[in-house]
Amino acid sequence: xxxxxxxxxxxxxxxxxxxxxxxxxxxxxxxxxxxxxxxxxxxxxxxxxxxxxxxxxxxxxxxxxxxxxxxxxxxxxxxxxxxxxxxxxxxxxxxxxxxxxxxxxxxxxxxxxxxxxxxxxxxxxxxxxxxxxxxxxxxxxxxxxx
Amino acid sequence: xxxxxxxxxxxxxxxxxxxxxxxxxxxxxxxxxxxxxxxxxxxxxxxxxxxxxxxxxxxxxxxxxxxxxxxxxxxxxxxxxxxxxxxxxxxxxxxxxxxxxxxxxxxxxxxxxxxxxxxxxxxxxxxxxxxxxxxxxxxxxxxxxxxxxxxxxxxxxxxxxxxxxxxxxxxxxxxxxxxxxxxxxxxxxxxxxxxxxxxxxxxxxxxxxxxxxxxxxxxxxxxxxxxxxxxxxxxxxxxxxxxxxxxxxxxxxxxxxxxxxxxxxxxxxxxxxxxxxxxxxxxxxxxxxxxxxxxxxxxxxxxxxxxxxxxxxxxxxxxxxxxxxxxxxxxxxxxxxxxxxxxxxxxxxxxxxxxxxxxxxxxxxxxxxxxxxxxxxxxxxxxxxxxxxxxxxxxxxxxxxxxxxxxxxxxxxxxxxxxxxxxxxxxxxxxxxxxxxxxxxxxxxxxxxxxxxxxxxxxxxxxxx
Numbered sequence: 001x002x003x004x005x006x007x008x009x010x011x012x013x014x015x016x017x018x019x020x021x022x023x024x025x026x027x028x029x030x031x032x033x034x035x036x037x038x039x040x041x042x043x044x045x046x047x048x049x050x051x052x053x054x055x056x057x058x059x060x061x062x063x064x065x066x067x068x069x070x071x072x073x074x075x076x077x078x079x080x081x082x083x084x085x086x087x088x089x090x091x092x093x094x095x096x097x098x099x100x101x102x103x104x105x106x107x108x109x110x111x112x113x114x115x116x117x118x119x120x121x122x123x124x125x126x127x128x129x130x131x132x133x134x135x136x137x138x139x140x141x142x143x144x145x146x
Numbered sequence: 147x148x149x150x151x152x153x154x155x156x157x158x159x160x161x162x163x164x165x166x167x168x169x170x171x172x173x174x175x176x177x178x179x180x181x182x183x184x185x186x187x188x189x190x191x192x193x194x195x196x197x198x199x200x201x202x203x204x205x206x207x208x209x210x211x212x213x214x215x216x217x218x219x220x221x222x223x224x225x226x227x228x229x230x231x232x233x234x235x236x237x238x239x240x241x242x243x244x245x246x247x248x249x250x251x252x253x254x255x256x257x258x259x260x261x262x263x264x265x266x267x268x269x270x271x272x273x274x275x276x277x278x279x280x281x282x283x284x285x286x287x288x289x290x291x292x293x294x295x296x297x298x299x300x301x302x303x304x305x306x307x308x309x310x311x312x313x314x315x316x317x318x319x320x321x322x323x324x325x326x327x328x329x330x331x332x333x334x335x336x337x338x339x340x341x342x343x344x345x346x347x348x349x350x351x352x353x354x355x356x357x358x359x360x361x362x363x364x365x366x367x368x369x370x371x372x373x374x375x376x377x378x379x380x381x382x383x384x385x386x387x388x389x390x391x392x393x394x395x396x397x398x399x400x401x402x403x404x405x406x407x408x409x410x411x412x413x414x415x416x417x418x419x420x421x422x423x424x425x426x427x428x429x430x431x432x433x434x435x436x437x438x439x440x441x442x443x444x445x446x447x448x449x450x451x452x453x454x455x456x457x458x459x460x461x462x463x464x465x466x467x468x469x470x471x472x473x474x475x476x477x478x479x480x481x482x483x484x485x486x487x488x489x490x491x492x493x494x495x496x497x498x499x500x501x502x503x504x505x506x507x508x509x510x511x512x513x514x515x516x517x518x519x520x521x522x523x524x525x526x527x528x529x530x531x532x533x534x535x536x537x538x539x540x541x542x543x544x545x546x547x548x549x550x551x552x553x554x555x556x557x558x559x560x561x562x563x564x565x566x567x568x569x570x571x572x573x574x575x576x577x578x579x580x581x582x583x584x585x586x587x588x589x590x591x592x593x594x595x596x597x598x599x600x601x602x603x604x605x606x607x608x609x610x611x
Contacts, residue, residue: 004195004200004201007191007201008188008191008192008195008201008482008485011184011187011188011191011482012188012479012480012482012483013479014184014188015181015184015185015188015483015512016479016480016512016513016515016516016519018177018180018181018184019181019242019516019519020515020519021177022174022177022178022181022238022242023519023522023523023526025173025174025177026174026235026238026239026526027526029170029235030235030526030529033533099418099419100359100360101360102360124360124361125360126356126357126359126360126540126541127356127539127540127541128356128539128540128541128542141539141540142538142539142540142541142544
């Protein structure tokens with residue numbers, strides 16, 4: 001075979017082969033990524049991060065992984081205990097229904113606020129929204145993979 | 147009420163220099179450099195043999211290649227130096243697509259597009275290189291500088307208004323190219339605002355859907371067997387979409403209209419998980435398409451060409467017939483870079499090959515194997531975008547990342563399928579590969595935002611109030 005033609009053929013096929021080598025490398029990374037993600041288990045439903053807390057209990061930055069039904073209040077029997085003079089013993093309930101989070105005020109003395117708006121009964125709560133119980137403010141975030 | 151102490155303290159925190167290695171990206175970028183060098187050598191060897199000269203193993207345009215790879219490396223190093231924990235697959239994948247585009251533009255006759263800048267005339271390859279440099283800079287700046295998304299999510303209506311304003315300006319003062327009023331000319335620069343509008347539309351939809359998702363999931367309105375979200379909350383989105391579509395259809399930019407509608411439906415599904423919304427959207431699409439077919443002669447012409455391009459192979463169907471021939475000539479492994487696209491009467495076989503038909507040109511020169519690999523690269527971009535969406539800490543970023551990656555995927559599908567005569571051809575660019583400043587710039591913004599959203603060390607989402 002003519003060496004010129006052979007060189008051209010080799011260059012052409014090498015170019016294609018290298019593109020596939022790149023794809024192969026990327027796909028291997030992607031698969032490893034997916035595997036490690038599935039090993040780590042499913043993501044939680046969501047989490048509450050403390051944004052502001054004058055009494056420092058819970059402290060700023062504390063994270064609460066949420067169950068499908070999470071109660072918040074001053075009483076020790078709540079899932080999330082808020083040691084704040086303006087919080088009621090049974091202040092509010094967070095519930096995960098269908099595909100979204102809802103917050104229900106349990107007739108607390110000082111009210112529950114979502115993004116600084118007073119909750120009347122039940123309100124929808126989106127990820128990134130701020131929830132205020134007494135003087136403690138939380139932010140709802142999507143669950144991390146554990 | 148006391149303020150968030152972190153917000154009060156932030157201005158006094160001095161920026162720290164804390165580089166962070168990105169091994170995966172480094173390895174993949176080195177591979178990209180090797181691939182593009184081999185491609186360039188293959189192109190120059192083919193061209194020299196065609197001209198009857200002996201083979202010299204060197205890249206076609208070493209300076210252009212060096213500038214491009216240098217900027218890719220610069221974006222990489224900038225992210226390392228800034229210590230960003232952004233996605234490491236996106237940049238190499240996009241860099242490879244852009245590089246293949248650059249090789250193609252260097253291979254096409256340089257006179258297809260030329261522009262004068264103070265006496266020096268820049269050809270197709272040099273112009274594409276210039277735009278790629280600007281695009282890479284945009285990607286790097288967005289990936290490193292964007293630490294908060296408040297400027298996007300808080301001003302969604304402002305962005306929407308700006309986008310619509312841009313389109314209206316184009317309709318009023320635009321320049322007609324091939325009977326389509328698509329470009330806006332400011333001095334020596336001209337651009338297609340609909341490219342930027344697709345980014346703005348995704349930002350707006352992400353902002354609106356994330357804010358009202360809980361309300362949209364409810365099913366208040368019933369029309370027969372269908373259950374719909376409450377109509378008042380759909381209205382702003384539909385209004386924005388209708389305005390965008392209306393102006394785009396008036397401009398005869400059918401590809402953009404198709405892209406906007408598809409992305410709107412996909413994002414509605416991503417946000418609410420309701421197939422009923424998508425079903426209604428598809429019905430609306432079929433009705434709309436039928437009405438447009440009756441009313442707009444361009445649509446009718448496009449569909450007729452699609453159904454049978456061989457009815458008028460030298461006239462209306464010329465472009466698509468030549469594209470089909472190009473794919474056929476390419477075969478499995480192609481003719482090789484630089485060896486395809488025979489001149490017909492001194493002209494390239496496919497008109498507008500650099501903007502609308504690069505996929506056909508690559509199909510001829512790299513063959514089935516080549517275009518499958520290129521489609522694979524687009525799938526990688528989409529997969530990364532959806533992974534970024536799945537890992538995002540809040541809904542705005544999740545919907546934004548999903549929307550940004552789907553916009554690229556859908557656009558690539560529309561034009562690739564159009565080239566292959568799988569669907570009627572609509573003029574739209576192949577992301578990262580086609581020649582064109584607006585397209586490269588808009589897609590660079592998309593990739594830059596995706597990288598910024600993927601940063602695991604980014605600022606927490608702001609509280610809406």
